Amino acid sequence: MSAAAEERNARAPWALTAPALMLFVGVLLIPLAMTVMLSFHDWGQYKGIEPVFILKNWKEIATDPYYAEMFWRTFRIAILTTLLTALLGAPEAYILNRMSGRWKSFFLLVILGPLLISVVARTLGWALLFGGNNGLVNKLLMSAGVIRFPIPFMFTETGMVVALAHVMMPFMVLSVWAALQRLDPQIENAAMSLGAGPITIIRRIIMPQIMPGVLSGAIIVFSLSASAFATPAIIGGRRLKVAATLAYDEFLNTLNWPLGAAVATLLLVALVLIVVGSNALIERRYAEVFR
Amino acid sequence: MAFLELEGVAKQFGAQTVVDDFSLAVGKGEFISFLGPSGCGKTTTLQMIAGFLDPTRGAIRLEDKDLTAIHPAKRGLGIVFQSYALFPHMTAAENVAFGLEMRNVSRADRAERVRAALAMVGLAGYEDRHPRRMSGGQQQRVALARALVIKPSVLLLDEPLSNLDAKLREEMQIELRQIQRTIGTTTILVTHDQNEAMSLSDRIVVMSQGKIEQIGTPQETYEKPASAFVSQFLGKTNDFAGAIDRTATPALLVVGSWSAPAPAGLSGPVTVSIRPERIGFGDAGLGAKIVTRIFQGNHWLFQCDSECGPAIVIRQNDGQPQPTEGEAVRLTWRPEDMSVRARTVA
Numbered sequence: 001m002s003a004a005a006e007e008r009n010a011r012a013p014w015a016l017t018a019p020a021l022m023l024f025v026g027v028l029l030i031p032l033a034m035t036v037m038l039s040f041h042d043w044g045q046y047k048g049i050e051p052v053f054i055l056k057n058w059k060e061i062a063t064d065p066y067y068a069e070m071f072w073r074t075f076r077i078a079i080l081t082t083l084l085t086a087l088l089g090a091p092e093a094y095i096l097n098r099m100s101g102r103w104k105s106f107f108l109l110v111i112l113g114p115l116l117i118s119v120v121a122r123t124l125g126w127a128l129l130f131g132g133n134n135g136l137v138n139k140l141l142m143s144a145g146v147i148r149f150p151i152p153f154m155f156t157e158t159g160m161v162v163a164l165a166h167v168m169m170p171f172m173v174l175s176v177w178a179a180l181q182r183l184d185p186q187i188e189n190a191a192m193s194l195g196a197g198p199i200t201i202i203r204r205i206i207m208p209q210i211m212p213g214v215l216s217g218a219i220i221v222f223s224l225s226a227s228a229f230a231t232p233a234i235i236g237g238r239r240l241k242v243a244a245t246l247a248y249d250e251f252l253n254t255l256n257w258p259l260g261a262a263v264a265t266l267l268l269v270a271l272v273l274i275v276v277g278s279n280a281l282i283e284r285r286y287a288e289v290f291r
Numbered sequence: 292m293a294f295l296e297l298e299g300v301a302k303q304f305g306a307q308t309v310v311d312d313f314s315l316a317v318g319k320g321e322f323i324s325f326l327g328p329s330g331c332g333k334t335t336t337l338q339m340i341a342g343f344l345d346p347t348r349g350a351i352r353l354e355d356k357d358l359t360a361i362h363p364a365k366r367g368l369g370i371v372f373q374s375y376a377l378f379p380h381m382t383a384a385e386n387v388a389f390g391l392e393m394r395n396v397s398r399a400d401r402a403e404r405v406r407a408a409l410a411m412v413g414l415a416g417y418e419d420r421h422p423r424r425m426s427g428g429q430q431q432r433v434a435l436a437r438a439l440v441i442k443p444s445v446l447l448l449d450e451p452l453s454n455l456d457a458k459l460r461e462e463m464q465i466e467l468r469q470i471q472r473t474i475g476t477t478t479i480l481v482t483h484d485q486n487e488a489m490s491l492s493d494r495i496v497v498m499s500q501g502k503i504e505q506i507g508t509p510q511e512t513y514e515k516p517a518s519a520f521v522s523q524f525l526g527k528t529n530d531f532a533g534a535i536d537r538t539a540t541p542a543l544l545v546v547g548s549w550s551a552p553a554p555a556g557l558s559g560p561v562t563v564s565i566r567p568e569r570i571g572f573g574d575a576g577l578g579a580k581i582v583t584r585i586f587q588g589n590h591w592l593f594q595c596d597s598e599c600g601p602a603i604v605i606r607q608n609d610g611q612p613q614p615t616e617g618e619a620v621r622l623t624w625r626p627e628d629m630s631v632r633a634r635t636v637a
């Protein structure tokens with residue numbers, strides 16, 4: 001091959017990816033960089049945003065315990081949501097995988113169908129069921145005399161975890177499902193022929209093999225829950241804020257953009273570190289199953 | 292007394308009968324092959340013995356005990372799956388140890404037996420490897436060790452060698468046979484490879500469409516096929532249309548220009564099967580012309596156009612001059628080398 005052709009070949013990948021690359025840079029990298037820059041700017045009630053480089057916002061976040069509480073709550077909710085989806089989603093995927101043809105596709109549709117409906121609509125559903133005295137379930141239970149006061153759901157962390165787990169469930173089920181598809185269809189028979197009972201089979205054979213699926217599902221659910229906006233906004237409102245709704249409030253209510261940008265940046269950085277870190281850990285731990 | 296006995300076993304999936312009227316008595320220590328084309332119900336039969344499928348009809352007995360009443364986990368059979376179905380998250384040693392663990396064998400005992408089992412299949416030193424880091428042949432040996440270490444009463448092998456390349460398969464066949472001879476485990480092997488069935492087994496069960504076509508030693512099934520299917524399936528064969536003439540004295544079996552004294556019993560139109568290596572070139576016999584002549588090292592393969600349709604002939608490469616393409620020849624064979632079946636004329 002001639003040198004010129006070789007050079008042309010070397011350039012071809014860049015030329016081919018250029019449009020996508022430009023889009024990526026234009027709509028993701030540049031706004032992101034601007035947000036990071038913004039977090040170092042100054043802001044005052046009357047003077048507005050001043051394009052200077054100061055650490056005021058970062059200092060405020062670091063020292064004011066209000067922000068620590070906010071982030072701690074965000075991650076607590078995300079962790080609990082992740083646990084709940086794993087606890088329910090993994091068995092769900094396993095049962096789904098054992099169903100026969102027609103039922104399998106029907107229930108897969110039932111599980112994935114909600115993805116077609118807006119998160120807002122799905123969360124509002126919970127509000128309609130449990131929202132204070134007027135919530136359908138609360139009303140029914142109260143009139144039946146089962147409970148005296150409405151079950152507290154709105155503006156509680158429990159409510160937020162339940163609603164988020166509901167929204168995130170398909171991601172966990174899909175992820176475990178994918179891991180189950182990789183299992184040898186005869187693996188359970190093999191264990192059975194060696195004398196293993198059903199519980200031993202699940203605990204010793206199935207679980208270790210779908211663990212990578214559960215963990216990658218957990219990473220997806222965790223990062224989506226920690227950065228979720230719509231569900232916390234509807235369930236928690238401005239009474240029970242998390243990092244995402246906090247950043248939103250700083251941007252649109254207080255109009256303190258630089259502080260909002262600092263909160264958003266911190267959330268992003270924390271999430272990236274957690275996700276990349278745990279991913280590396282999982283891949284090392286499960287190298288044998290992943291290959 | 293039969294060790295493992297299947298009596299009138301049948302399996303239906305919906306309206307489709309996949310295995311029908313399957314009866315077989317396996318002696319202790321015997322090596323049996325189920326041989327048949329894809330989809331003929333070999334795996335289904337094996338899975339019924341293993342207990343993963345319930346027979347629709349019939350009985351399966353092991354040492355006169357009803358096997359179908361026993362849960363698969365309690366049958367104590369060793370099974371090697373076509374895909375091996377090794378536990379990928381466990382090392383080779385852990386895989387082999389699993390069955391012993393389920394039997395509550397003590398840790399020290401377990402380690403010793405695992406080591407011995409892996410050594411027996413030639414995998415000493417591979418204890419700590421994970422299956423995904425082993426070659427196909429090595430995985431197959433781990434699967435074999437895992438099935439054998441529990442000292443199964445019967446070893447069931449579902450096409451265990453079909454994923455291996457030809458050379459490795461041959462090596463594993465020899466090894467499998469040696470191991471089976473040494474420890475004397477009653478073995479059932481499922482295969483669709485006739486060479487494998489012939490070289491390994493004491494008896495072959497030839498199956499077609501869920502039914503048994505013939506049960507016999509490799510030699511019997513090859514030389515005295517019970518049906519056209521068996522003779523076609525087990526190696527190459529020539530089927531010639533012939534007739535038995537009972538009006539002549541003595542009665543004659545006539546195939547084209549070839550004739551011999553008729554065997555007792557049959558009369559009228561018959562089909563005559565002769566293996567290609569049993570046909571020779573002579574001065575008298577079935578008239579034919581050589582179409583192609585193929586040299587295959589230790590033998591010659593001739594494709595001929597005979598009076599009774601196409602014929603194949605295999606001759607040892609013994610250094611003698613062989614007929615050339617286009618040459619007119621006469622095909623002859625000894626009457627005892629052919630099998631004769633009645634032919635229904637359409």
Ligand SMILES: Nc1ncnc2c1ncn2[C@@H]1O[C@H](COP(=O)(O)OP(=O)(O)OP(=O)(O)O)[C@@H](O)[C@H]1O
Nearest residue numbers: 304307309327328329330331332333334335336483
């Ligand atoms: N669960 C099932 N439901 C319906 N039909 C089935 C089922 N399992 C197998 N069959 C059918 O039963 C027939 C025999 O299947 P089986 O797996 O026993 O064949 P086999 O002889 O092992 O073939 P191969 O050599 O390809 O493995 C096939 O026609 C197959 O389609």
Ligand SMILES: [Mg+2]
Nearest residue numbers: 333334335449
């Ligand atoms: Mg099969």
